[in-house]
Amino acid sequence: MTDTTPLISARGISKHFAAIEVLRDVDLDLQRGEIHALLGENGAGKSTFAKILAGVHRPSRGTLTLNGEPVEILNPIVAQKLGITLIHQEPISFPDLSVAENLVLGRGDGGWFARVPWAEMTRNARALMDLLGVRIDVTRPMRGLSIADQQMVEIARALASDSRLIIMDEPTAPLTPKEVETLFGIARRLRDEGRTIVFISHRLEEVRALCDRVTIFRDGNKIATDTIGNLTDADIIRLMIGRPLKEFRHKARAQIGDVALKVEGLTLPGVFHDISFEVRKGEIVGLGGLVGAGRTDVARAIFGVAPATSGTVTVAGKRVSITEPAQAIDLGLAFVPEDRAAAGIFRTLSVEENISAAVPKQVAPAGFIQRAVEKALAQESVRKLSIKLASLRQPIGELSGGNQQKAILARWLLTDPSVLILDEPTRGIDIGVKAEFYDMIGDLAASGRAILLISSELPELLALCDRILVMSEGRLTADIARADATQETIMSAAVPRTARAGVAA
Amino acid sequence: MSAIQTPAARELPPARPRWQVIVIRPETMTLVLLILALFGASLLSPYFLDVGYILRSFTLSAEFAIVALVLTMVIIAGEIDLSPAANMALSACLFAFAQQAGVPMPLAIAIGLFAGLVMGAINGFMVIRLQIPSIIVTIGTLTLYRGLAQVIAGDKSIRVPDWFIGINTVLIAGIPLTVLIFIVMSVILGVVLSMTIFGRQIYQIGTNEVAARHAGIRSQRIKMSLFLLMGLVSAVAGLMTASRLGSVRYDLGLGGELQMVLMAMLGGTYIFGGRGTILGTFLAAWLLVIVSTGMTVANVLPAVQLVVLGVLLIVSIIATNFIYSRTQR
Numbered sequence: 001m002t003d004t005t006p007l008i009s010a011r012g013i014s015k016h017f018a019a020i021e022v023l024r025d026v027d028l029d030l031q032r033g034e035i036h037a038l039l040g041e042n043g044a045g046k047s048t049f050a051k052i053l054a055g056v057h058r059p060s061r062g063t064l065t066l067n068g069e070p071v072e073i074l075n076p077i078v079a080q081k082l083g084i085t086l087i088h089q090e091p092i093s094f095p096d097l098s099v100a101e102n103l104v105l106g107r108g109d110g111g112w113f114a115r116v117p118w119a120e121m122t123r124n125a126r127a128l129m130d131l132l133g134v135r136i137d138v139t140r141p142m143r144g145l146s147i148a149d150q151q152m153v154e155i156a157r158a159l160a161s162d163s164r165l166i167i168m169d170e171p172t173a174p175l176t177p178k179e180v181e182t183l184f185g186i187a188r189r190l191r192d193e194g195r196t197i198v199f200i201s202h203r204l205e206e207v208r209a210l211c212d213r214v215t216i217f218r219d220g221n222k223i224a225t226d227t228i229g230n231l232t233d234a235d236i237i238r239l240m241i242g243r244p245l246k247e248f249r250h251k252a253r254a255q256i257g258d259v260a261l262k263v264e265g266l267t268l269p270g271v272f273h274d275i276s277f278e279v280r281k282g283e284i285v286g287l288g289g290l291v292g293a294g295r296t297d298v299a300r301a302i303f304g305v306a307p308a309t310s311g312t313v314t315v316a317g318k319r320v321s322i323t324e325p326a327q328a329i330d331l332g333l334a335f336v337p338e339d340r341a342a343a344g345i346f347r348t349l350s351v352e353e354n355i356s357a358a359v360p361k362q363v364a365p366a367g368f369i370q371r372a373v374e375k376a377l378a379q380e381s382v383r384k385l386s387i388k389l390a391s392l393r394q395p396i397g398e399l400s401g402g403n404q405q406k407a408i409l410a411r412w413l414l415t416d417p418s419v420l421i422l423d424e425p426t427r428g429i430d431i432g433v434k435a436e437f438y439d440m441i442g443d444l445a446a447s448g449r450a451i452l453l454i455s456s457e458l459p460e461l462l463a464l465c466d467r468i469l470v471m472s473e474g475r476l477t478a479d480i481a482r483a484d485a486t487q488e489t490i491m492s493a494a495v496p497r498t499a500r501a502g503v504a505a
Numbered sequence: 506m507s508a509i510q511t512p513a514a515r516e517l518p519p520a521r522p523r524w525q526v527i528v529i530r531p532e533t534m535t536l537v538l539l540i541l542a543l544f545g546a547s548l549l550s551p552y553f554l555d556v557g558y559i560l561r562s563f564t565l566s567a568e569f570a571i572v573a574l575v576l577t578m579v580i581i582a583g584e585i586d587l588s589p590a591a592n593m594a595l596s597a598c599l600f601a602f603a604q605q606a607g608v609p610m611p612l613a614i615a616i617g618l619f620a621g622l623v624m625g626a627i628n629g630f631m632v633i634r635l636q637i638p639s640i641i642v643t644i645g646t647l648t649l650y651r652g653l654a655q656v657i658a659g660d661k662s663i664r665v666p667d668w669f670i671g672i673n674t675v676l677i678a679g680i681p682l683t684v685l686i687f688i689v690m691s692v693i694l695g696v697v698l699s700m701t702i703f704g705r706q707i708y709q710i711g712t713n714e715v716a717a718r719h720a721g722i723r724s725q726r727i728k729m730s731l732f733l734l735m736g737l738v739s740a741v742a743g744l745m746t747a748s749r750l751g752s753v754r755y756d757l758g759l760g761g762e763l764q765m766v767l768m769a770m771l772g773g774t775y776i777f778g779g780r781g782t783i784l785g786t787f788l789a790a791w792l793l794v795i796v797s798t799g800m801t802v803a804n805v806l807p808a809v810q811l812v813v814l815g816v817l818l819i820v821s822i823i824a825t826n827f828i829y830s831r832t833q834r
Binding site for chain 1: 700701702703705706708709712713715716717718719720721722723779780829
């Protein structure tokens with residue numbers, strides 16, 4: 001504690017990708033034995049900065065000093081040798097290798113043909129796990145472990161190489177509250193040992209509970225660094241978005257009409273069980289729960305991507321059997337999937353073509369594509385949703401995440417759906433664009449559409465929904481009216497009641 | 506502590522200029538190579554200045570070129586079919602065997618075509634229903650179909666009736682019929698691929714099949730129809746080859762699948778799907794004919810010819826990948 005040289009000093013760090021500057025002249029000191037939060041909107045530059053520290057990216061300009069010595073962190077291996085480890089949100093590991101093997105990855109001791117010291121490896125791995133106080137069988141393959149346990153393995157890996165700086169990029173997103181507590185306990189112990197932890201998160205309450213200092217990024221600039229106690233939540237939000245956030249408008253209550261979508265006893269063994277609910281016209285029904293609770297699977301089943309094995313779906317009063325999305329679309333359903341890159345966009349195809357993908361009959365009444373009609377439809381969508389682009393013919397992959405998402409929403413609005421299922425529609429989207437999405441969702445309900453909104457963000461559910469359903473471990477555990485909904489009521493229904501096997505104690 | 510700057514609005518990357526979109530594409534490379542090949546070949550032999558000579562040379566590859574057009578669509582949809590040449594042999598053998606056994610010609614032809622359709626259906630069934638990668642399936646059926654052809658025909662040639670012989674020598678407006686069929690097929694499939702919803706959805710499936718399914722595109726149906734078309738067109742090509750050669754042996758079209766893949770690749774079709782055009786394959790077919798005929802005229806050893814084709818294939822794949830990675834993110 002007498003040594004006040006920062007562990008790492010960054011001076012004038014800038015980074016651009018192609019012509020776009022994502023980080024501008026960032027100066028930052030990380031002290032020994034502190035937990036330092038990086039906050040900012042998506043795309044503010046916090047993750048880029050973390051990746052520069054970890055050697056994933058190299059800065060375009062600027063210098064880094066470690067313990068007062070200038071260093072160049074060329075790649076992740078150099079970073080590891082310098083004692084810097086980045087822990088990814090979704091741990092990157094080799095799922096078929098054992099925990100012990102994963103712990104020694106990237107440490108090429110010995111030559112190519114050196115004998116693998118299995119016994120020693122296992123012993124060391126056990127010692128590390130004991131040190132962390134987690135009970136994980138180190139001979140098991142990674143595949144079977146929960147995400148929380150996989151993170152523990154990554155942390156153990158950081159300890160194995162005696163890291164002095166451990167960067168955690170949104171580690172808590174996939175964790176249950178109990179797992180988060182365990183993680184925080186370990187983080188505090190590591191800090192008390194004099195290590196430095198960089199913690200990237202969107203959740204202010206977590207930052208407040210864990211961190212000593214915070215640095216706020218906005219649009220590639222470092223805006224401020226301060227002790228957490230000196231800042232209120234409102235200060236932090238103001239610094240993050242550069243303007244006071246208007247309260248999420250509690251949408252004008254739409255006229256709630258007939259049942260548009262009714263689901264009874266929907267079951268897909270091992271994934272979800274006995275799911276029953278209904279969504280009325282003009283109603284926004286939230287579907288909350290932890291990641292992995294089966295919410296997306298229910299949506300996929302209703303839409304026919306991966307149909308349920310039993311149970312019934314009723315659309316506008318008629319019992320239907322939907323075995324593929326094309327049928328769902330004909331029935332007036334629309335589904336904006338969670339994973340935009342994998343299930344939403346056609347990355348290399350034009351924006352125009354992406355927008356018109358679900359309405360072939362509108363752009364080609366006789367099978368032949370009417371370019372003029374397509375262009376008009378796309379232009380109209382771009383105007384209505386204010387999608388920012390250079391040209392309708394540019395590949396959609398060149399647009400920002402928020403604009404890609406708008407294009408996908410535009411695709412579905414062209415089908416004029418009566419039931420709209422939105423799965424994490426605002427994930428990875430800047431706060432400004434988020435607000436636009438909230439307005440749009442409200443307007444869609446007001447125009448008489450039934451909306452099922454899957455979201456992991458509690459404030460989003462609370463602000464938008466008329467009713468909130470909660471799932472936990474494949475079952476519906478609550479149906480909460482707007483008046484009774486609070487973060488606490490939702491979370492208590494979302495948390496599994498029986499301890500799962502393999503969850504860190 | 507930090508300068509608070511008003512953050513500049515994040516600028517969008519500008520759209521690529523229109524001329525670049527039109528000019529910088531793999532088909533341009535094919536066209537340039539074609540012109541170079543024509544120029545080089547005409548230096549080797551003045552024959553290459555004679556359109557009739559080039560057309561006659563083309564009849565030797567026309568059957569493969571026709572199948573390559575359909576193969577292009579299969580590859581754009583993200584699949585591959587390596588069995589068409591074996592399909593050509595088996596359907597031609599079945600046809601020849603049947604007519605030799607006294608089956609009336611129209612029925613024998615129908616048998617050959619139907620066999621091709623069934624072979625396509627078998628490929629499609631295994632790829633789409635059983636979810637086996639198409640490269641594995643069609644390597645398997647390539648061996649299977651060729652083996653069956655040998656079982657049926659043995660190692661002797663089966664003659665076809667005289668009137669059936671010589672489709673390649675029928676001239677319409679000075680163009681051999683097989684070449685004309687190729688040109689007409691190119692136009693039809695080119696229109697289908699670029700101007701219809703069916704064609705559009707082939708690209709979408711090849712770009713991202715999961716997203717295509719989510720958008721209500723019946724990808725399985727489209728892929729199945731492509732495999733069926735592939736089977737049928739292969740059988741047609743098999744019968745055309747039988748007509749050109751005048752007899753059928755089990756080794757008809759042996760190794761043709763590589764020429765077909767070469768034509769598609771050389772024409773800028775992206776091996777991982779989602780990109781490519783009929784125009785590219787059309788140009789590449791001519792390029793290939795001129796290069797191989799040119800080498801034959803120049804007395805290049807067959808073994809060396811093979812080396813040149815191999816190099817051409819590799820270069821075309823690298824160039825295509827390079828162009829796509831530079832122009833599209």
